Amino acid sequence: MAQTLTAKGRATKARIVEGAAEELRERGVAATTLDDIRSRTGTSKSQLFHYFPGGRDDLLLAVAQFEADRVLHDQQPHLGELDSWQSWQQWRDALVDRYESQGDQCPLGSLFLQVGRDRPGARAIVLELMRQWQEHLARGIRALQDGGLVSPELDPRKEAAALLAGIQGGVLIMMSTGNSAHLRAAVDTATAHLRASAADAQPRGRTDHRLAVP
Amino acid sequence: MAQTLTAKGRATKARIVEGAAEELRERGVAATTLDDIRSRTGTSKSQLFHYFPGGRDDLLLAVAQFEADRVLHDQQPHLGELDSWQSWQQWRDALVDRYESQGDQCPLGSLFLQVGRDRPGARAIVLELMRQWQEHLARGIRALQDGGLVSPELDPRKEAAALLAGIQGGVLIMMSTGNSAHLRAAVDTATAHLRASAADAQPRGRTDHRLAVP
DNA sequence: GGAAAAATGGACCAGCAAGTCCAGAAACGG
DNA sequence: CCGTTTCTGGACTTGCTGGTCCATTTTTCC
Known part of the structure; x- marks a missing residue:
């Protein structure tokens, strides 16, 4: 990820976290894949890893x-x-x-x-x-x-x-x-x-x- | 699985459940694979599915x-x-x-x-x-x-x-x-x-x- | 306006783990 | 004993999912 997030970046990151939270609440943690989150939040794989370099675990922690x-x-x-x-x-x-x-x-x-x-x-x-x-x-x-x-x-x-x-x-x-x-x-x-x-x-x-x- | 379990069969099934329980306690559910259980209990893949036809979920339920x-x-x-x-x-x-x-x-x-x-x-x-x-x-x-x-x-x-x-x-x-x-x-x-x-x-x-x- | 930095899209890869299959050994039962 | 059932071994398949990579677009900021 970058050192500095632009306003757009912050918005996207927040959107990912919120969308992921919803998805996880609905489907459960074990059943939710990065692709589910990606599609729900209207983002791409690279964005997920851009904002959460640690991957899935990193994102789960944020949620x-x-x-x-x-x-x-x-x-x-x-x-x-x-x-x-x-x-x-x-x-x-x-x-x-x-x-x-x-x-x-x-x-x-x-x-x-x-x-x-x-x-x-x-x-x-x-x-x-x-x-x-x-x-x-x-x-x-x-x-x-x-x-x-x-x-x-x-x-x-x-x-x-x-x-x-x-x-x-x-x-x-x-x-x-x-x-x-x-x-x-x-x-x-x-x-x-x-x-x-x-x-x-x-x-x-x-x-x-x-x-x-x- | 068979309708009738022989004594040997029951023993094996019990061994699987107990071994799986230990493994799950030690490593956690998400991190434990059927192969871990298989190797710990000295069984083969086919045995696992023989005694728990529903696969992993079936075994987890038994545990x-x-x-x-x-x-x-x-x-x-x-x-x-x-x-x-x-x-x-x-x-x-x-x-x-x-x-x-x-x-x-x-x-x-x-x-x-x-x-x-x-x-x-x-x-x-x-x-x-x-x-x-x-x-x-x-x-x-x-x-x-x-x-x-x-x-x-x-x-x-x-x-x-x-x-x-x-x-x-x-x-x-x-x-x-x-x-x-x-x-x-x-x-x-x-x-x-x-x-x-x-x-x-x-x-x-x-x-x-x-x-x-x- | 233009170079640098950040954001995005999406194809691609690799590994793993669940589940399948069949052959063969052991046990049962009459 | 011998046919039938149960039990076991382990190779193989397959689908999925996390993660990588790079090209492209957008934003920033001087």
Whole structure:
């Protein structure tokens, strides 16, 4: 590829990534060939390799990054303002809607299996996504704690980690079974847990140990 | 394949499935060829197609079933006797150990992505696995309820669904990041939730909101 | 306006891996 | 035993797909 992309070049590259993402979502990673992507995006073989010198894997990685960005973006603005039970509920609904409408396609999951988790870039993408996602949740839990809606004795990071795991698993099960009940159960149970902690802690005298936040 | 398998035939077929499972776990689904399996299991091409007339996909499906059976088996006997906090803890340790030692390989997950979730057999396998797994967990929660260790107001099926989602997500994240913290957090938080419900409900006996079951 | 750089088109290549085929060995069964 | 079935070996075919190459067009920028 060139060092400098012209406006046209950038547009083409973006078109390829977006088209590839669609194709991959529709047909699955294993079944999608470069020719499918080429024909869908109205490009030629040389363009594919021009913009993604590493070939197929390179392109898949770009799509993975594209999809990863979408994941958090689709949860906004709710994910960024989890400071009341109401906003919490709004976020939950947005999350469930997002994945239900996505159907049984999990571009990211497939992508990583195909590219290989060990490849330098792949693991970094998912790692960063999980980190940010969990950080958002943890921040929301802290906000609830500050508002006295959640017991200060809970460790926001641990609760966020558990909730994130529940979400991932819920989505995974939904992909496999077509049923979003587990996703809902995971989020709702976590919420109930947080709610109950407050009802639990407040009446009693609480020994409030501070929790370090990185 | 023949209608009737001789003892030798059954042994060969089993050898192929087990060898294929190992190979797939080591090298990943996408990277494993029939020739790899053939050479590892000391068989010939014609044997592969003799025992799995549908070819590669057919074999992958058989391996998927094999791996699915292992998942629950590896959690026994603990998964079958979740009737005290102690046994619950033993199960938890066995679960975490199992997946930590498995490293970052998730045969089942990859298998389904490769074979295609929509294929007749594939979905049925994962569906049945999830059903059984959740049933075991729900039964365990009911046992705790019977023992007065968990509030009777909780819906065992919903709690089991949420826990199962947490486990799946925890494993998934572990595969991606190499860190089992999420898996532990998911199980431990769910356990804490169950425990707290008892401590919560017994002293007061308040009526909580009912939870719908899908 | 023109040289250099970037973008594009598409023919071509090479390798690989799934799947086929048939001949022959082993096992069964009466 | 001997005919029939099952099992096994391995060479061969075939189609596909990622990747290469170079000629041509378009854009950039002085």
